[in-house]
Amino acid sequence: MKNGEKYNNSRRNFFKIITASLLIAPFLDACKEKAITMMIRLSGTNHILGHKLRLKNFPKPTKEISIPYLIVGGGITGLSAARQLTKKGITDFLMVELEDHLGGNSSNGENKYSKYPLGAHYLPLPNMEDKALLQFLEEEKIILGYDSKGFPKFDETQLTFAPDERLFYKNNWQEGVVPKEGNTALEDEELIHFFKLMDGFRSQKDELGKYWFMIPLSQSSQNKELKELDSITMKQWFDSNNFTSEPLYNYIDYCCKDDFGLGIEYVSAYAGIHYFAGRKQNSSENKQDTVLTWPEGNSRLAHHLQKYAKGKSLKNHLVFQIQTNNNKAVATVFDNKTKTTIAITADKILLATPQFVNQYLLENRKNLASNFHYTPWLLATLVVSDLNDNGSFPLCWDNVIYGSKGLGYVYDQQQSLQQLQDKKVITYYYSFSSSDLKRTRREFYKKPKEYWKQMVFDDLKIAHPNIELLTESIEIHLLGHGMISPVPGFIYSEAKKDASQSIANKIFFAHSDLSGISIFEEAFHQGINAVNTMIDATALDS
Numbered sequence: 001m002k003n004g005e006k007y008n009n010s011r012r013n014f015f016k017i018i019t020a021s022l023l024i025a026p027f028l029d030a031c032k033e034k035a036i037t038m039m040i041r042l043s044g045t046n047h048i049l050g051h052k053l054r055l056k057n058f059p060k061p062t063k064e065i066s067i068p069y070l071i072v073g074g075g076i077t078g079l080s081a082a083r084q085l086t087k088k089g090i091t092d093f094l095m096v097e098l099e100d101h102l103g104g105n106s107s108n109g110e111n112k113y114s115k116y117p118l119g120a121h122y123l124p125l126p127n128m129e130d131k132a133l134l135q136f137l138e139e140e141k142i143i144l145g146y147d148s149k150g151f152p153k154f155d156e157t158q159l160t161f162a163p164d165e166r167l168f169y170k171n172n173w174q175e176g177v178v179p180k181e182g183n184t185a186l187e188d189e190e191l192i193h194f195f196k197l198m199d200g201f202r203s204q205k206d207e208l209g210k211y212w213f214m215i216p217l218s219q220s221s222q223n224k225e226l227k228e229l230d231s232i233t234m235k236q237w238f239d240s241n242n243f244t245s246e247p248l249y250n251y252i253d254y255c256c257k258d259d260f261g262l263g264i265e266y267v268s269a270y271a272g273i274h275y276f277a278g279r280k281q282n283s284s285e286n287k288q289d290t291v292l293t294w295p296e297g298n299s300r301l302a303h304h305l306q307k308y309a310k311g312k313s314l315k316n317h318l319v320f321q322i323q324t325n326n327n328k329a330v331a332t333v334f335d336n337k338t339k340t341t342i343a344i345t346a347d348k349i350l351l352a353t354p355q356f357v358n359q360y361l362l363e364n365r366k367n368l369a370s371n372f373h374y375t376p377w378l379l380a381t382l383v384v385s386d387l388n389d390n391g392s393f394p395l396c397w398d399n400v401i402y403g404s405k406g407l408g409y410v411y412d413q414q415q416s417l418q419q420l421q422d423k424k425v426i427t428y429y430y431s432f433s434s435s436d437l438k439r440t441r442r443e444f445y446k447k448p449k450e451y452w453k454q455m456v457f458d459d460l461k462i463a464h465p466n467i468e469l470l471t472e473s474i475e476i477h478l479l480g481h482g483m484i485s486p487v488p489g490f491i492y493s494e495a496k497k498d499a500s501q502s503i504a505n506k507i508f509f510a511h512s513d514l515s516g517i518s519i520f521e522e523a524f525h526q527g528i529n530a531v532n533t534m535i536d537a538t539a540l541d542s
Contacts, residue, residue, distance in 0.1 A: 053360035056320055058334045061343040069093035069534070070331055070346035071309075072319050072361075075104025076298075076520060077510050078352035079305035080527025083136075086308045088535060094344065095313040096333055102306050102313060105483070106520070108296035109381065109475065114425040116381045116412040117297025118477050121427070123520050124291050125154070127215055127280045132528060133521060140304045142292060151285050158292050160397045161414055168463040169247075169402040173393035177254070177400045179247035190245040194252075197241070201277035213277035216525040217491070217515050220278075226270060230491045234264045234272030250402060257407055259519060261375025262485040263433040271486040271517060293397065295412050298520055317342075322349060322361045322507060329506040347541075348534045350508045352527065355499055356481055358509070371495035372513055373437050376444045377482030380428040380456040381412070383473045387424060387464055395424075401463045406430035409460070423472065428456055431482065441480050452476045483518035491516040505537045 052058075069085060071078045074097030085093050101107060105119035126133045134152065137143040143152040166173045170182040178191065204212040206221040214220040229237065234256055238249065252272065253264040259275050260267050281287040294300040314333070321332040329349040333342045351358055359369035387395060397415075400408035409428040413421050434440045453474055460467045490496060496516060502508045510530035515522040 052318070052334075053320055053357070056360075058320055058332075059339070059341050061332060061341045063340065063342045065094070065342060065344045066346075067092065067094045067344060068347045070329070070344055070349045071095040071352055072322075072331060072349065073097065073104070073352035073357075073511070074099070074102035074309065074313060074315070075352060075511075076106055076302060076305070076523035077104075077512060077527045077530075078350070079103075079302060079309060080524045081350055081352055081510060081531050082308040082312070082527075083305055084528045084531035088531065090535075091312075093312060094346075095309045096317045096319055096331070096344070097313060097315045098318050100316050102309060102315070103299055103302035105479065105518075106298035106302040108299035109477070110296070111381075111383060111425065111473070113383060113421065113423045114412045114416070115294075115296035115299075116425055116427050117299065117410070118379060119297065119299075119377075119479065119482075120520060121297030121410055122160075122291040122293040123298060123301065124279055125281070125283045125288065126521070128282045129219075129280070130215065130521065133524060136304075136524070137292075140301075149285060152283055154292070157415070157417070158294065160290050160293050163394055163396045164290065164414075165398045165400070166393050166396045167400045167402055173389060173463070175393055177398065178251055179402060183247055187245045187247050190243055190248050191251075194243065194248055198273070198276040201273050202280060204277075211280075213274045215278045215519070215521050217274070217278070217517055217522065218525070218529075220274075227492045229273065230268050230270035230486075231488055232269045233488055234267050234269045237269035237272065238264065247402075254400065254407060257431045257433055259517065260485050261377065261431040261433060261483045261518075262373075262487065263431075266433060266435060266485070266487060268486045268488045268491060270491055274517065293410075293415060295415055297410075301520065319353075319361060322351070324504050324506050327506075348506060348508065348538065350510060350530050350534060352510050352530070354481060354484070354511050354513050358499075362503070362507070365499075368495050368499045371490065371493060372499075373485045373487050373490070374441075374481035374513075375437055375483055375485045376432040376441050377479040378430040378432070378452060378456075379477040379479070380430075380452070381475045381477070382409075382426050382428065382456075382467075382471050384424050384426065384467065384470045385472065386470055387426075388466060388470065399426075399463075401459070404459045404462050406456075406459045428460065430456075430459070437485070444478065444480060449476055452478075484513035484516065486516045502533070502537070505541065508534050508537075 071081050071093060074095050078095060079102060082095060107118045108115050109118050134143065142155055142158055144155055145153045147153060165177050166175055167177045167179065169179050172181060174181050201213055206223050210221040212221045212223060212226055234252060255275050256267045256272050257263050260271055281289060316336040318334045318336060319331050320334055323330050328345050331344045331349055333344055335342060355369040355372040356374060359365040389395060395411055397411055407429040409426040412425040412427055432440045432444065457468045496514060500509055500514045508530050510526040512518045512523040512526060514526060
């Protein structure tokens with residue numbers, strides 16, 4: 001998969017595709033005509049309501065609610081917290097969510113042909129050490145049991161169907177996403193050397209027996225050498241190890257953007273290595289390197305978690321102030337449907353919200369929040385009549401285009417048991433990696449949908465020259481604060497530590513940005529750990 005496990009596998013023969021030179025004037029004219037009738041839809045998170053936090057021009061409360069536990073935020077962390085409360089026998093809680101649905105970045109859309117992700121779209125096989133995640137997957141029938149050697153039996157229909165990955169490289173589609181066919185001998189040597197280094201990091205433990213790199217990240221070693229890796233960029237690490245290969249550089253850049261939004265120039269070397277070394281590939285006897293995925297992406301996992309908040313969630317509700325008052329915590333909440341304000345009093349409040357939101361809910365949080373960096377993302381879901389690969393390596397679940405600006409696309413119907421599809425549905429991913437994410441975000445919302453449409457087409461045309469002609473509809477989905485991006489010095493920063501500290505044993509914090517890495521596992525464990533901490537604090541109160 002993306003971490004290069006397949007690089008040393010036997011090489012495959014594959015066919016050449018028809019190149020862009022086949023584009024002729026009548027075809028271009030047809031593209032122009034097609035663009036007139038194409039349906040374009042622009043969507044995104046409710047950033048307009050969210051931006052009202054800065055103004056706080058809300059009506060005074062006209063209703064009051066009292067509850068023992070309040071969860072603010074219905075993403076994976078909040079939903080995981082709801083599950084943990086339920087497992088602890090606590091069902092008297094309430095969840096408040098800004099959007100009209102739960103799931104956060106693990107949400108989805110649907111058209112007449114397929115569901116499709118609006119954010120995170122896969123879960124790598126878990127580490128065997130992650131007992132809490134294994135239990136959850138077993139509860140939801142993703143793990144069906146364990147074999148005689150103790151390895152989990154995953155539901156085959158939820159593992160990526162073959163073929164799973166391909167890369168458009170040197171005018172050919174090749175198997176896997178690591179550049180292979182057409183490399184020089186030196187380029188191949190550097191790739192092999194890099195993966196050997198990553199294998200070493202994956203198995204390395206400190207004197208206490210802790211892995212150097214682990215998921216969740218809180219279980220990793222606190223080795224001084226590791227903290228030094230967090231002080232430099234992945235590019236600086238690349239250069240210091242005397243790597244010069246362009247294919248390796250581009251591959252690492254792609255991987256960093258895939259998990260962190262930021263590319264090799266900007267992301268912490270610790271985070272970049274963690275991408276490869278944090279996953280132990282030990283949940284199958286043959287070190288099976290595959291992922292769990294669904295047409296709707298990680299919205300499937302969010303859906304499993306949502307049952308714990310059923311009948312306990314207020315959607316389209318914006319929390320705009322959190323305070324402590326008379327040994328209680330009070331959240332002031334705007335109901336966007338009725339345009340009224342509610343005061344919710346709770347014994348404990350869990351803010352399962354990112355720090356760029358928390359800075360507006362609590363006093364004196366803006367300096368802390370300024371240390372957290374979030375990369376904007378764009379997703380584009382296209383309905384196409386075909387992709388015309390012309391006999392090259394076949395369409396896969398994950399399709400990456402070497403040298404493109406984006407991260408390629410996933411084929412949303414890959415997991416469908418229906419062999420023939422009337423239309424194909426693909427979702428394209430683009431992270432806006434830059435040295436100034438705030439400025440990038442400001443420009444992000446100024447562009448019209450036609451601009452984004454053309455950007456997507458221009459990028460995909462590298463591998464699919466006639467993609468615009470074949471596209472029947474395109475939905476652009478914008479995520480202004482797509483994910484936490486671990487710049488150098490952040491993962492071991494005091495700001496991250498301080499932002500995690502509870503207030504007066506009444507207000508607690510949990511979010512993947514407090515781990516430093518925006519992956520499902522981190523959000524899942526953040527919710528569990530925060531609930532355990534809240535319950536311990538409740539016991540101390542009594």
